[in-house]
Amino acid sequence: MELSEKKGHLINSLINEGILSTKEIIAAFRKVKREDFVQPQYREYAYADEPLPIIEGQTISQPYTVAAMTEALQPAAGQKILEIGAGSGYQAAILSEIIGEKGKIITTERIEKLAEFAAKNLRKASCMNVIVINFDGTQGYEKEAPYERIIVTARAPDIPKALIDQLKVNGIMVIPVEDQLLRIRKTEKGNIEKTFLGYYAFVPLIGKYGYKE
Ligand code: SAH
Numbered sequence: 001m002e003l004s005e006k007k008g009h010l011i012n013s014l015i016n017e018g019i020l021s022t023k024e025i026i027a028a029f030r031k032v033k034r035e036d037f038v039q040p041q042y043r044e045y046a047y048a049d050e051p052l053p054i055i056e057g058q059t060i061s062q063p064y065t066v067a068a069m070t071e072a073l074q075p076a077a078g079q080k081i082l083e084i085g086a087g088s089g090y091q092a093a094i095l096s097e098i099i100g101e102k103g104k105i106i107t108t109e110r111i112e113k114l115a116e117f118a119a120k121n122l123r124k125a126s127c128m129n130v131i132v133i134n135f136d137g138t139q140g141y142e143k144e145a146p147y148e149r150i151i152v153t154a155r156a157p158d159i160p161k162a163l164i165d166q167l168k169v170n171g172i173m174v175i176p177v178e179d180q181l182l183r184i185r186k187t188e189k190g191n192i193e194k195t196f197l198g199y200y201a202f203v204p205l206i207g208k209y210g211y212k213e
Contacts, residue, residue, distance in 0.1 A: 003035055003043070003044070003046065003047060006046075006047035006048075007030075007034075007046075007047045009047070010047045010048075010049060010063055011026065011029050011030060013049075014029070014049075014063065014064065014067050019064055019067045019068055019071070020067045020071065021071060022071060024076075024077075024097075024098050025067070025070050025071060025075075025094075025098060027097070028070075028094045028095075028097035028098050029063075029067065029094065031097050032090070032093045032094055032097060032125065033046075033125065034046040034047065034060075034063070034090055035047075036121060036124055036125060037060055037088040037089055037090035037093065037121050037125075038052050038054070038060055038088065039052075039053070039054065039055070047063075049062055049063050049064050050062055051065075054087060054088050054114065054117065055113060055114060055117060056111050056113055056114055057203075058087055058111065058114060058203055059087070059203060060087055060088040060090050061087070061090075061091065061153060061202075065200055066090065066091050066094060068181070068197065068198070068200075069091070069151060069153070069174050069181070070091070070094055070095065070098075072172075072174045072181075072183045072197055073095075073149050073151055073172055073174045073183075074149075074172055075095055075098045075099055075149055076098070076099070077098070077099055077100045077102065077103060078099065078100065078102040078103050079099050079103050079148040079149055080103065080104045080105075080106075080144065080147050080148055080149075081095055081099060081103070081104070081105045081106070081147060081148065081149040081150070081151065082105075082106050082107075082108070082137075082140065082141055082144070082145075082147040082149070082150045082151075082163075082166065083095070083105060083106070083107035083108065083137075083150075083151045083152075083153065084107075084108050084137030084138070084150070084151070084152040084153065084154065084163075084205065085107075085108070085109065085137065085152065085153035085154040085203075085205070086107040086108065086109035086114065086115060086118035086132050087109065087114060087118060087153065088114075088117065088118060088121060089107070089117070089118035089119070089121040089122040089125075089127075089130070089132070090121075091151065091153055092105050092107045092118070092122060092127065092130050092132075093121070093122060093125050093127050093130070095151070096122070096125075096127040096129055096130050099129065100129070101128070101129060103129055104129055104130075104131070104144075105127075105129060105130040105131070106131050106133060106141050106144050106147075107130060107131070107132050107133070108132075108133050108134075108135045108136070108137035108141055109132060109133070109134060109135075109137075110134070110135070110136050110137070110206060110207060111134075112134050115132050115133070115134035118132050119132040136207035136208055136210075137152070137205075137207065138156075138160045138162070138163075138205060138207035138208050138209035138210040139160070139162050139207070139208055139209065140160070140162040140163050140165070140166040141166070142162075142166065145165075145166035146166055146167060146168040146171070147166055147167055147168060147171060148168050148171050148172075149171060149172055149173070150163050150166070150167055150171070150172075150173040150174075150175075151173070151174050151175075152173070152174070152175040152176065152205065153202065154176070154202050154203050154204060154205035154206075154210075155176045155177075155178060155179070155201075155202035155203065155204050155205055156175055156176065156177050156178075156205040156210055156211075157177075157178070157205075157210060157211055158177055159173075159175060159177060159182075159184065159192075160209035160210065161209065162209065163175070164184070164186065164192060167184075167186045168186065169186055169187070169188055169190070170185070170186065170187075170188070171185070171186050172184065172185055173186075174197075176200055176202045179199050179200065179201065180196055180197075180198075180199060180200075181196075181197040181198050181199070181200045182194050182195065182196060182197060183195040183197055
């Protein structure tokens with residue numbers, strides 16, 4: 001089976017399962033080539049609904065997880081989004097399509113080689129509205145704050161305070177805290193409302209306000 005055919009099957013099954021539902025998000029999944037974000041030896045598995053090893057012991061998240069997190073984040077054209085954990089750059093590429101040229105994504109990655117890998121993949125995919133920064137994202141990224149959306153793609157011990165501070169009022173953050181994926185909304189009063197989205201497995205968030213190395 002051709003990759004394009006496998007891709008169509010995967011997207012249709014995510015739609016049928018009710019994981020993908022928003023028109024703009026489905027269009028982004030159809031557009032972005034996941035095969036360009038994996039290592040060459042895994043290209044043929046790019047559309048299996050599985051996480052795949054990238055480098056430095058890290059993984060590109062499973063398509064199901066990327067779909068569920070993207071839907072929970074409710075991204076929209078023109079937004080400024082902070083991602084913690086660039087990894088392969090795939091999640092950022094999906095968001096890049098949705099927010100369009102008036103939007104901006106800052107994606108942080110603590111491992112330098114992976115930051116380079118993500119930047120190279122995103123350049124190849126012509127994602128001009130994404131900036132990759134080799135930085136500990138548990139501290140957020142103050143310079144570009146505040147953000148309308150924050151997405152954390154590694155498992156945190158709890159919600160880093162800097163991320164709540166850097167989120168706009170009425171902004172949404174999607175973050176796995178231990179094995180529970182949560183959606184956080186910041187209220188007018190600066191409080192947070194939490195919604196439990198399900199149990200997921202992620203690599204650990206390592207940093208000043210994350211797990212220790
Ligand atoms: N969003 C990625 C998923 C990568 S896995 C993708 O689409 O491929 C999570 C990534 O988070 C790993 O690359 C890991 O190195 C990174 N990470 C872990 N702790 C981090 C931190 N404190 N700051 C930035 N990145 C971190």
